[in-house]
Amino acid sequence: MELNTTLPVVQVNGSVWTLLFLIDGEEVVQLVETVTIGDTRSVIITTMKRPRLDDAHSNTFHPAPSSQPRISRKVRACEQCQNRKIKCESLPGQDQCARCARLELPCVINKSLQTLLDDENQWKKGIEMQVQELQKAITQVQNALNLPRLNNHGFSTSGDMTADGRNESLRLPASRPEARSVANPDSPSVRPGDVTAMTRQNSADPAPHGRNEEAILNTPMASLYEVTKLRNIRSNPAVLPTGGTLQSDFISQGKLELRDAELLFSTFRETLNAYLWGGLALVHTTLEAARASSTLLTAAVLAVTALHVHDGAAAFDICYPIFLELTSHSVFARYHTLDDVRGLCIGAFWLSDVSWKLSGLAVRIAIELNLHQFTNETLGNATAQEFEKARLWYLLYVCDHHFSIAYGRPPMINESGIITSHESALLAPMATTSDLRLHSQVSVFIILSRISQTFGSERSRVVNDNEFGSLRQYDLELGLWRDHWEQLLVPDQHVSQYPSRGVVLHYHFARLQLFSICLRGLKPSEEYTISTERRDFINNAIQSAFSALNLILDDPDMRKAVLGMPLYLLTTITYACLFLIKLQSQWNSAQLNISTMDVVNVVERTTTMLHNTHHCERHVIHYVKTGLSSMLKTLTEYSVLGGENQSIQHAGIQWLEDTFWDGEDWKAWFNGDGMDPQSSILDLLNYQMAL
Structure with missing residues (x-):
């Protein structure tokens, strides 16, 4: 036996010492205990061995069996009774024996090592119970506040053994902020501490010598981060955040039944998703995969689908506020996923009241992700x-x-x-x-x-005659675009001929936007100033408006797509109808190719088509068909009174002010000067939806 190394001596108690040796590759532990009996002091030595350090079968330390060896007998007599070798009698609940209490002597028991170990085990069990109770309390608080589970914050509740044999039953969470995956509409949207906290990162490692001199070309904000190392002034795209969690999202909390969520998700996959270019906005095939990736995406899909289901009002009232709350949290979140961006896009394409804000937020997050x-x-x-x-x-x-x-x-x-x-x-x-x-x-x-x-976008700017050449050039480019792409797009298994027919619809609407520019800055009382060439361009706009509406009305695939098509294409219907109605009511004396009968006929057919769609009452189609019906009734009454044969003066169109939709926004649009194609139809629709 060769004694290689003597390890440091550790004092455990006043009468107990621990000696550690390394003998033949094995750790040897000797416990030395001194016991005093009368005038005699005895020494008890206990030797134990640990596993060999060079064990070829295991690279980790294996803890000792749960049953500990008996090290020594328990000391029950106090020091005074031990010295006199008499029986030490102690009564339950008293901290002194009977003799020491009677003689008022100090009653001290020199605990043995076994007693110390027992006391330590008892203390550890008590601490473990307290930690378990604390974890239960934290879980209850998390459930009440709709927060992620404890392990999502970086805790480990199981007693994992570290490499050096220590049991780490509780680990501190990593310093990594992340957005909430579950929203509570009643909770505050932003916690100021999370937004304004100034935390620093460690200094970055030196760049390799072969690396480009990026420091010279850095943006000002990147230079600021390089100097300060502040976390809250940048978003690190390299950090991959956890998206949704199946255990803590709004479906797991019971806010929406799993069966209803599965049905809505399946409906989106089979119908609405196909209208977004064959499903590019949703890459997941199951609800479970979407939930695990992004709760924001899940809420967007379910809210949008509920909006397109006839009896989806209840589900929409659940999912839509959750989606808005998750979106508000994402504004200040520093870490995002691609599915978060997809969720914002899906919401923008169909949720009219927040579409502009969602599209802008999606673009900003995508830029942060360096897309x-x-x-x-x-x-x-x-x-x-x-x-x-x-x-x-x-x-x-x-x-x-x-x-x-x-x-x-x-x-x-x-x-x-x-x-x-x-x-x-x-x-x-x-x-x-x-x-x-x-x-x-x-x-x-x-x-x-x-x-x-x-x-430009200036509404009062009149397009000069010398700019008509640009109009012809752009019209030619739009025609070439239609001819090129219409033949490339093949039918889809879910939406049939919609892809190629959608190209034609976009073509008509683009020409309507292009040629209606010729009406900018003009007033209905100035129709005599319209040149023949300008009149031809305006007639092209009228023809494009009729063509767009007739395509939707006559093509079965397009009629079927009215309910599922993105919001932008729904504006083609609304804008084309409003363009024709306003042009007929204010410009019919300008010798344009338009008649009240044609306008009434196409608007009436459009209103009937919208009325036959089975949608949720919250869908924007409901407000479009209501407004068009009101305008159609007024236009018909005006035609019966012979208004078509009368010269309409700019100041004499009072019937529009009294019979169209209520609200100054609608009056301003319908009775405004000229025909501005950039007037915001969606702003007007959102105004009506808020009434």
Whole structure:
């Protein structure tokens, strides 16, 4: 036997010492206990061995069996009775023996090592029970406040053994803020401490010598972070947050029955999802996968679907407030997922009252995730994840321009190189027919953006005759766009011919927007100033409005798609109807190709079609058909009175002020000067929905 090393001596108690030795690769523990009996002091030595350090079969330390060896007898007599070798009698509940109490002597018991271990075990059991009770209390608080479970914050409730053999039954949470995955509408939206906390990160590791000199080209905010290391001034895209949690979302809490959620999710997958370019906005095939990825996405899908179901009002009243609460939390959250962005897009495409805000928030979060930092040249060798990010950025471009046009506001995403050369992304091996549908939209909105940049957004600006050449050029580009993409888009198994017919619908609506610009800045009393060429352009706008409405009315696939199509296409119906009604009521003396009979006929058919759709009463279609019915009644009465044969003066159209929808916003739009195609239809609809 060779004694290799003597480890430090550890004093456990005044009469107990622990000696550790390393003998032949084994740790040897010696417990030395001194016991005094009378004038004699005895020493009790107990030797134990630990496993060999070079054990080839195990690299971890195995704890000793649960049954501890008996180290020594328990000391029950106090020091005074031990010295006199007499029986030490102690009564229950008293901390002194009978003799010491009678003689008023100090009664001290020198506890043995076994007694100390027993006391320690008892103390540990008490602490463990207290920790368990504390964990139960925290769980109750979390349930009351709708917070994630304890293990989501980084705690470990199980007694895991560390590499050095210590039992860590409670670990402190990692310093990682994350957005709540479950919303409570009654709880405060933002906790100031989470928003304004100034926390620092460790200094970054030195960059490799071969790395580009990024510090010189950094943005000002990146330089500020490099100096301060403050966490709250940046969002780290490298950190992957946890999305939704099946155990703590609003479905697990019982706010919505799982059966109802499954039905709504299945409905979205089979119908609505197909209208978003073949399902690019929802990549999950099961509700469970969507819940595990993002609670925000789940709430958006269920709320939107409930809006399109005839008896979905109850589910919509549950899911919609939850979606809004989750969205408000995401504004100040620092970590997001791609599915969070998809959830915001889905909400924007169908929820009219918050569509503009949702699309803007989705774009800002996507920029934080650096979705815009790619080139079309790199997509040829891109991974599936990289291609999915590029695909989502193109979807965001379309979403942004949907509501830029619908609200008459500037878009957030401009026509950068990756947008203008978007068709090169279709050459990637991962591109599908769904990407064809998406990029057809990107292509037409590039043209519409150029139109907006050419003629501006000033409503009082009159288009001069020398600008008519640009109108013809853009009309030619729109025709080429239709011819190119209509033949590329094949039927879809869920929506049949809708993809190719949707191209034609977008073409008619784009021409309506283009040629209606000729009415900017003009008043109905100035029809004599309209030149023949300008009149032809206005007639083209009238023809496009009729063509868009007739396409929806006559094509069975388009009629079926009215309820499921995104909000932007629903504005084509509303805007075309309002354009024709206002043009007929204010400009019929300008010798335009329009008649009251034709307008009444197409608006009446449109109202009937909307009335036959089976939708939730909260859907915007309900308000569109109500308003169109009111206008149709007024227009019909005016036609019966012979108004069509009368010269309508600008100051004499009082019937519009008294019979159309209530609200100054509607009066301002219908009785405004000129025909501004950028007037916000959705703003007017949202005003009516709020009444």
